[in-house]
Amino acid sequence: MSEEKRPKDQLKAHIRAQNQALILETSERVFARQGLAKTTTQMIADEAGLPKANVHYYYRSKKDLLEAVLERILRLWLDSVSEFNLEEGPKRNLTRYISEKIDQSRINKNASKIFAMALIGEEHFVLDYLRNLFVTELKREKATIQAWVDKGLMAPVSTEHLFISIWAMTQTYADFDAQVKIMLQKDELEESDFDEAKQFITRMVLAGCGVVEH
Template structure:
């Protein structure tokens, strides 16, 4: 299984280049940005730092606002206000609203696909599935906005993400399905459909981010709490492992 082409480092580089194309930056800046110059200068700030800091600040704020209001519902002014920068400055760093949105998408897709390759054929599904569920729920808890933007994007036909889904994600998906199939072949689990099992894992774990509002209302909370996520992990792990006939030794 050639997974070399999908090493984190390699993927990061690809995503970085992709992102650069959505940002408005000079060639010099595009180059210097790859240097890891994270100095928090106090007096005279370096141009390199200014660009880095502001870009990241804008991306952070944009993720928040996009997740709350969706692409169309988000105004550049809203992002500008939240980032405490003038609107024109946002458009100086990112050529357009669409460019900013795509940059946010590319950033978060990285996190979204991150844990799938942790499942390998040599692991026992007991640990592999458990770890995957834990990772996904943790991500729902710690990066709910990323999950929500992703969900909204897919919900509306993935106009900006189609390519990514058809390429990298699909390949990773098929690799992971292969892993599951190998577990089945080894009689480590029942012969279930790997594809639909993945759908079930994704949806049930992501719902703790995407539908948090609904869940917390139904559980009579202001927001989901640590214990709720743990119960989610517990329930999903139990049902999936036992339901797939994975020995719980």
């Protein structure tokens, strides 16, 4: 009975996917620029070139839309940072991790800002995500670091404070870029600024963790 409907369904599914993608991309820009609460569905609709009712057709409420944006951000985000590789040792791993985090902030600044805004506003959606992340990811990294400590490759440090510090330092270049620009007295940050940040942060982390050269 639904045989004849398939082509039409496929077309509809295509339109749906396209419009949803357009709305999500536009929302990410507008949310990052205006702030979560100041953003209106009207602004998003205007910037996407759609009537407002169309936005509400795909995402019933503004809250639904924000959560869809956050989900997309977080999914892409996890993929852009490598897991620790036990055999390579702390020096290479920490250096790569910091580099990837800085790249992530630079390349997808809007995503980073939205995440920070949701976190500072204590959005349940983001807190729940972090709790999950903690269980699945962080515990593994913690075990890896402990193994390096046991092998004498680095000093015993608090994994929690280490990650808190690395995240704070790397994300500040995206989330508080207005402050960073004032500090560096630049109108826009260049790739070289991010490279200097990488070097400085890596140097501090490796030295602070007493990572042995090899």
